[in-house]
Amino acid sequence: MSIADSDRDFRDSIAGVYDSHLVPLIFEPYAADLAKRLASRPVTRVLEIAAGTGVATRAMASVLPESVSIIATDLNQAMIDQAMAVGTARPVEWRRADAMQLPFADGSFDAVVCQFGVMFFPDKTKAFAEVRRVLAPGGLFVFNAWDRIEENEIPDTVTNALATFFPDDPPRFMARMAHGYFDRATIERDLVDGGFTKSPEITTVAARSHAATARDAAVAFCLGTPLRNEIEARASHRLAEATDVVTDAIAARFGRGPVDAKIQAHVVMIENG
Numbered sequence: 001m002s003i004a005d006s007d008r009d010f011r012d013s014i015a016g017v018y019d020s021h022l023v024p025l026i027f028e029p030y031a032a033d034l035a036k037r038l039a040s041r042p043v044t045r046v047l048e049i050a051a052g053t054g055v056a057t058r059a060m061a062s063v064l065p066e067s068v069s070i071i072a073t074d075l076n077q078a079m080i081d082q083a084m085a086v087g088t089a090r091p092v093e094w095r096r097a098d099a100m101q102l103p104f105a106d107g108s109f110d111a112v113v114c115q116f117g118v119m120f121f122p123d124k125t126k127a128f129a130e131v132r133r134v135l136a137p138g139g140l141f142v143f144n145a146w147d148r149i150e151e152n153e154i155p156d157t158v159t160n161a162l163a164t165f166f167p168d169d170p171p172r173f174m175a176r177m178a179h180g181y182f183d184r185a186t187i188e189r190d191l192v193d194g195g196f197t198k199s200p201e202i203t204t205v206a207a208r209s210h211a212a213t214a215r216d217a218a219v220a221f222c223l224g225t226p227l228r229n230e231i232e233a234r235a236s237h238r239l240a241e242a243t244d245v246v247t248d249a250i251a252a253r254f255g256r257g258p259v260d261a262k263i264q265a266h267v268v269m270i271e272n273g
Contacts, residue, residue, distance in 0.1 A: 013223075013228075014078070014223070014224060014225065014226065014228055015053060015076070015078040015079050015081070015082040016082060017219060017220070017223045017224035018052070018053055018079075018082075018220075018224040018225065019053040019055075019082050019083075019086065019224075020224075021211075021216055021217075021219050021220035021223075021224050022220040022221070022224040022225065023053060023055045024210075025154070025209055025210070025211050025216070025217060025220045026152075026154075026209050026220075026263050027052075027055045027056075027115065027116065028055060029207040029208070029263075030056075030115065030116070030144050030205070030207065030265055030267075031055040031056040031058070031059040031115055032059050033144075033205060033267065034056050034059065034060075034113060034115060034142060034144065034267070035056065035059035035060045035062070035063045035064070036063065037142055037267070037269065038060060038063075038064065038111060038113060038140075038142060039063045039064060041111065041140055043064070043068055043110050043111045043140070044067065044068055044069065044110060045068070045069050045108065045109045045110050045111070046060065046064070046068060046069065046070045046071070046109060046110075046111045046112075046113060047071050047073070047102075047104065047108070047109040047111070047112045047113070047134060048060070048070065048071070048072040048073065048112075048113045048114070048115070049073055049074075049097070049099045049102070049112065049113075049114050049117060049127075049131070050073075050074055050075070050099055050114050050115070050116075050117020050118070050120060050121075051072040051073060051074045051079070051080075051083065051094075051115070051117075052074060052079050052083070052115065052116075052117070053079050053082040053083045053086065054072060054082075054083030054084075054086060054088065054092075055115065056113060056115035057070065057072040057083060057088060057092055058086070058088050058089065060113070061088040061089045061090050061092055062088075062089045066090050069093070070092045070093070071092075071093045071094075071095060071104075071109075072092050072093070072094055072095075073094075073095045073096065073097035073099075073102075074096065074097070075096070075097070075098050075099070076096075077096050080094050080095075080096055099114075099117070099121055099127045099130060099131075100121065100122070100123060100126055100127055100130065101130065102130045102131075102133070102134050104134045105134070106133050106134065107134070107135065107136040107137070107139075108134050108136075109134055109135055109136065109139060110135070110136050110138070110139045110140070111135075111139060111140045111141075111142070112131045112134065112135055112139070112140070112141045112142075113142055113143065114131075114141075114142075114143035114144075115143070115144060116144055116145065116146065116178075116265070117143070118143050118145055118181060119145055119146070119177060119178060119179075119180055119181035120177065124181075124190045124194070125190050125193040125194045126194070127194070128141075128190055128191055128193070128194025128195070128196065129194040129195050131194070132194055132195045132196055132272055135272040136272070137272060137273075138271060138272060138273075139271065139272045140269060140270070140271055140272075141196075141268075141269070141270050141271075141272065142267070142268065142269045142270075143267075143268050144205075144265045144266060144267045144268065145181045145182065145187065145265060145266050145268070146178055146179045146181075146182060146263075146264075146265050146266075147179070147182045147204060147264040147265055147266060148179060148182045149174060149175045149178075149179035151206075151262070151263075151264040152179060152209075152262065152263050152264060153209070153253070153254075153261040153262045153263070154209055154211075154217055154221070154250060154254075154259070154261045154263075155174045155175075155178065155179060155221065156174075157246075157249050157250055157253050157254075158174060158218070158221045158222070158227070158246050158249070158250070159171075159172065159174045159175050160249070161245050161246045161248075161249035161250075162227075162231070162242060162245070162246065164245070165241075165242055165245045166231075166234050166235075166242075169234060171227055171230035171231055171234070172230075173225065173226055173227040173229075173230050174221070174225075174227060177226070178225070182266065184202055184266065187200070187202065187266070187268060188200060188202075191268075191270060196270050196272065196273070197273040198270055198271050198272075198273040199270075200268050200269065200270035201268070201269045201270070202266055202267070202268050203266070203267045203269075204264065204265070204266050204267075205264070205265055205266075205267050206262060206263070206264045207262075207263050207264070207265075208260055208261070208262065208263065209259070209260070209261045209262070209263045210258065210259065210260055211257070211258065211259040212257055212258055212259075213256060213257030213258070213259065214247050214248075214250040214251035214254065214255070214256045214257055214259055215247045215256075215257075216257075216259075217247075217250050217259050218243050218244075218246040218247040218250055219243060221246065222239070222242060222243040222246055223239075223243065
């Protein structure tokens with residue numbers, strides 16, 4: 001499996017841990033933030049892309065009126081299956097879809113939402129062009145992306161710990177992919193190249209990341225993200241040992257539990273002019 005494929009491989013064994021450990025650790029506060037921002041707009045047709053296991057979907061379903069239709073999509077069927085198993089407060093349509101080639105007509109939605117998915121798009125300009133195509137005139141595109149890894153304390157600790165465990169070939173998924181799309185000027189340029197003509201509103205939002213124990217935080221990243229693929233590609237028999245090393249590193253920095261750490265992301269809002 002190539003690095004590009006590995007970075008986007010959220011198989012069944014990852015999806016469950018992602019939802020049980022990673023979602024409450026880092027995603028929930030930003031899902032609530034996106035839903036609140038969307039609730040202030042007069043939307044009726046919402047598309048979510050790269051929905052993962054549905055943390056933002058659940059937040060939107062809870063705060064948006066039932067008259068607002070929500071279609072939630074993801075490239076990985078395992079993530080959709082997990083999201084559907086958890087469920088939402090009201091009916092949502094789930095579909096497998098590639099953000100690079102959305103199966104919807106032009107102008108179908110008055111809002112498109114993406115919760116920490118844009119960094120995984122292999123061609124961001126093409127994905128943004130697809131978003132603009134399916135947005136109605138005046139429609140809103142709102143998404144978030146993690147800030148640089150140094151501003152996100154647990155992922156930074158995880159990455160540094162694994163660099164000591166695999167010194168000759170350190171796994172870099174968190175820095176390369178999850179936290180690799182933080183430059184605001186790059187984001188603005190990609191939106192322009194995707195056809196957006198209005199200026200985006202970009203807000204940097206800091207929050208807190210909480211886990212019951214250091215072990216829970218280590219499991220979230222080592223078993224609940226494609227970082228697992230990188231660890232197993234180097235030494236599949238050492239996944240448990242690598243998770244132990246990460247647990248000890250998190251405990252050394254934050255204590256064995258409960259864990260309270262800084263996370264930080266950019267929230268981007270732009271209208272389809």
